Amino acid sequence: MSDAEMTAEPVDYSKTLFLPVTDFPMRAGLPQREPEILAKWEREDLYRAQRAKAAGRSKFVLHDGPPYANGHLHIGHALNKILKDVITRQKQMEGFDSNYVPGWDCHGLPIEWKIEEKYRAAGKNKDEVPINEFRAECRAFAEHWVEVQSAEFQRLGVIGDFRDPYLTMSYEAEAVIANEIQKFALTGQLYRGSKPVMWSVVEKTALAEAEVEYQDHTSDTIFVKFPVTSGGDHAGASVVIWTTTPWTIPGNRAVSFSNRIAYGLYRVNDAPEGNWATSGDTLILADKLAEEVMKAAKVSSFQKIATVSAADLAGVTLAHPLAALGYDFVVPMLDGDHVTDDSGTGFVHTAPGHGREDFEIWMSNARALEARGISTEIPFTVDDAGVLTEDAPGFVGRTVITADGDKGDANATVIGALIAAGALIGRGRLKHQYPHSWRSKKPVIFRNTPQWFIHMDSDIEAQGDTLRARALKAIEETTFYPPAGQNRLNGMIANRPDWVVSRQRAWGVPIAVFRNTRTHELAPGPQFAGNDELMTRVQDAFVEHGADAWYEAGAKERFLGGLVDDLAEWEQVTDILDVWFDSGSTHAFCLRKRPDLKWPADMYLEGSDQHRGWFHSSLLESCGTNGRAPYDSVLTHGFVMAEDGRKMSKSLGNIVSPQDVISQSGADILRLWVMASDYADDLRIGKEILKTNVEAYRKLRNTIRWMLGTLAHHDAALDPALGEMPELERLMLHRLFEVGETVKAGYAEYDFKRVVGAIMNFMVVDLSAFWFDVRKDALYCEPHSSVKRRAALAVVAHLFDALAKWLAPMLPFTMEEAWGHAHPGATSIHLELFPELPTAWKDEALAAKWAKVRDVRRVITGALEVERAAKRIGSSLEAAPIVHITDVDLVTALEGVDLAEVAITSGVTVTGEEGPQEAFRLYDVAGVAVEPNKAVGPKCARSWRIVPDVGSDPEFPDVSARDAAALREWRARGGAA
RNA sequence: GGGCCCGUAGCUCAGCUGGUUAGAGCGCGCGCUUGAUAAGCGUGAGGUCGAAAGUUCAAAUCUUUCCGGGCCCA
Secondary structure, eight states: OOHHHHHSOOOOGGGGSOOOOOOSOSSOOHHHHHHHHHHHHHHHTHHHHHHHHTTTSOEEOEEOOOOBSSSOOOHHHHHHHHHHHHHHHHHHHTTSEEOOOOEEBOOSHHHHHHHHHHHHHTTOOGGGSOHHHHHHHHHHHHHHHHHHHHHHHHHTTOOSOTTSOEETTSHHHHHHHHHHHHHHHHTTOEEEEEEEEEEETTTTEEOOGGGEEEEEEEEEEEEEEEEEEESTTOTTOEEEEEESOGGGGGGOOEEEEOTTSOEEEEEEEEOOTTOSSOTTOEEEEEHHHHHHHHHHTTOSEEEEEEEEOHHHHHTOEEEOTTGGGTOOSEEEEEEOTTOOSSSTTSOEEEOTTSOHHHHHHHHHTHHHHHHTTOOOOOOOOBOTTSBBOTTSTTOTTOBSBOTTSOBOSHHHHHHHHHHHTTOEEEEEEEEEEEEEETTTOOBOEEEEEEEEEEOSSSOSSSTTOOHHHHHHHHHHTSEEESTHHHHHHHHHHHHOOOEEOEESOSSSOBOOOEEETTTOOEESSGGGTTOOHHHHHHHHHHHHHOGGGGGSTTHHHHHHTTTSSOGGGEEEOOOEEOHHHHHHTHIIIIITTOTTSOSSEEEEEEEGGGGTTHHHHHHHHHHHHHSSOSEEEEEEEOOEEOTTSSOOOTTTTOOOOHHHHHHHTOHHHHHHHHHHSOTTSOEEOSHHHHHHHHHHHHHHHHHHHHHHHHHTTOOGGGOOOGGGSOHHHHHHHHHHHHHHHHHHHHHHTTOHHHHHHHHHHIIIIIIIIIIHHHHHHHHHHSOTTOHHHHHHHHHHHHHHHHHHHHHTTTSHHHHHHHHHHHSTTOOOGGGSOOOOOOGGGOOHHHHHHHHHHHHHHHHHHHHHHHHHHTTSOSSGGGBOOEEEEOOHHHHHHTTTOOHHHHHTOSOOEEESSOOOTTSEEETTEEEEEEEOOBOOSOBOTTTOOBOTTTTOSTTSTTSOHHHHHHHHHHHHTTOOO
16 A cells, blocks of 8 residues: 555545436336326426427328227227327427327217117117117217226327317217218219128127128038029039028029039939938039038939030029029029139029128129029018018018027028928038127128118219229328338228218218109209208208207208208118218318318328228228328338237237336336337237336436436536547547437338437447446546536537437437426426537547547457456456557557546556467457556545556645546535545 | 238347348346446357248348238138
């Protein structure tokens, strides 16, 4: 020990240092802190403050896709809203007036179902309740969930006009939606047709394809003979069909075959006593399936006696197997591509009222059939309760599916009749995927129903100006993130059939049109062009009373009175609109009506399932009424999976709820998870992934915290000019500028993981592990007046300002908290703009030079690590290595660089000579060899460096000259001695 | 069954139009520090780039098939 140290009083020099000081806690406690920040935003009305601040700026409108107002939020909602919020906030900070108006989808089956369930539980029947009373209950139910979800969305940190959201059930919305469908009627795009639709007997409604799910179901299967009545030379033979829906046999009007399948005529040679198929029967079957069919028919011996060609079959006509019961019409054979010989018989029983393909082949052959004298009228064989009608003679009153969703007696009765008619040759059961209602989970049926459609391919204003053509063009003019979305939507629009918009339900917006029962004209309709009185009446009434007005007594007189010659000829349509039409109209009643928004929207943002949903319906709705898409860009995200990449499910117990994450870790953690993920693909979440994000958050928070503590000593008035700053500070400003470029580019492409990645990497590698570590000595120990210290402080201030702002859209709670610590009394970071960094900061030459310096540094730290492992040194300040540099470039790079400072050692000796054999080298840094060398001499009690000038100042004998100077300043500024 | 998409270290992600021993951060192991301390620094170990075949002088990068996963349809 030196004399100086011996004689010195033991002083606690830490009090004389500029150590970080901050109240910003290391541990976030987000679950408690976030609600406090929310309360502050509420108190200060941040949303309106943002609007005021941005008044006059150009608008950016991300139009919210309305979630359905039932139930709590799940993780998918959280993902969706977080992305929307980050973009909203990003655009606000980029200098737009970025106004987000949340919305809710309120009409529709699921809510109606809930209310019905309630009635059932109370032993009431929905049909006994007046419709507007029922609608009022649905409205109240939706209102409740809007409130719940609104609170849950806000808890995620989502900022928007939650005090005045849009609702599809608001009176204004209902009025506009009704007017929108009237526009389709007015321009002749709306028509009434009949079509088999997916029908749920339990809910008594047609279902959209989005409303059915495929589940295992066991069906009765039957093999049925259709006797040949004419054509070819197959007299006495029968064509055999196979079906899983025996109850559709009364609806049969044709049998389909395929010209790509090889058929043959088969004779039964032998069969057991009492078998349905008996010796001598001749059956026409697909060659590939003949053996299977014979086996199913329990035939013990058979042989092929002839080949049957497709041309033959086309000329064949059949008799209905139940002709004796009244089905005494001609059953034609139709050639269809949908027929295969993968299973069944190679022939498809075709009931145009019970299947989409059946309907399509029937209609495409309509003219030819009529020419043959065959009526193409499609029978309505099943009513809305799943009961067979008079169009199904012999089976009237038989039930396909009961009100509870169970199998009725129709199948058994039809099978019995077929047996009695000698038409059945085999039967069985098949477990297969069958459509079920998403609500009741009960099987659905295809039944022929009158429905309202919007034409995809009829001319609107000019020849070729069809809805499909308009929509395809609009897709081309839209920007998709990611680009694959364009293909996907395009493919769907290109191939979709006409748009069914009607529902036979109560809770929704009525198709507010009238139909002339004699002429089939619509009101409004093309004949009403130029007369908008009807539309105005509906508009006014709905705005005042809601769509309930449509159901009030005297509605027809009220709306149509005086506008047509004979009111009695007109019937009021009571069907309601499919909810996809409602949500497809949000742009009309929200974007167009609100002066604080604009039309079209800059962006629609939803999960990739919405290519079939909201992107799709909004596109068609707007193209039909406005001729273009209601959006300029569409951004899609994937779905949230469990940690193993599979779907989350209750049975696996791997569901992660946003509520749990928020209460355990905080909303900012959830947001960080979204930001770090590739949202364009499916995302994964689980215990480990959340832990990773919590760790990343901690690192980020601590780095912010150190800056805040350091800034306690910052006085902007003392900031040196850029030119006065040391190279190391200018290097950091350069790096900050570079990171800023990446951040800007990342945000521009909504590539948040790139933004987070660049920021995290910068904070960890450049700041925490390098610059902070190096500069702690200067920041803590240098005299108050030191340029080096003041320059470092100025840089910390720039770093904090930029990083906090860049992170603010992503981590709004944490950055608000940090901002408050940096700027006591400031309102909110969310009223700030992203920083414009001076291009003067950019200095590539400096960066190139310092890349080399850091290479040399790596060799030194590597050498010290060896010493540490050998227990020869601990702290790097115990070393004063000898650095041999033989690379000319490196020598140049090191000019003016204090290597000891950079490597955080007590000294460095640089030589230009080749180092000794045993010196430390790195394979990827040529021309550098380091001899670790222990620093010798007295240790400065204040800065802990071992430097020769310790004790050179007699007044402060145990510290270095630099620290002595610092102490003198410190005392002069009032520090206690 | 069809359309669109995805599959790189334990985790999250980079790897452009094919070209040296495939990278980063986090996590993990070990060491240091104790003036960012329920923190900080250093260092180390981790990958047959889902699998196979093909094109090529050369493939994580192109082609095909298969496997696994997702969304939307049937």
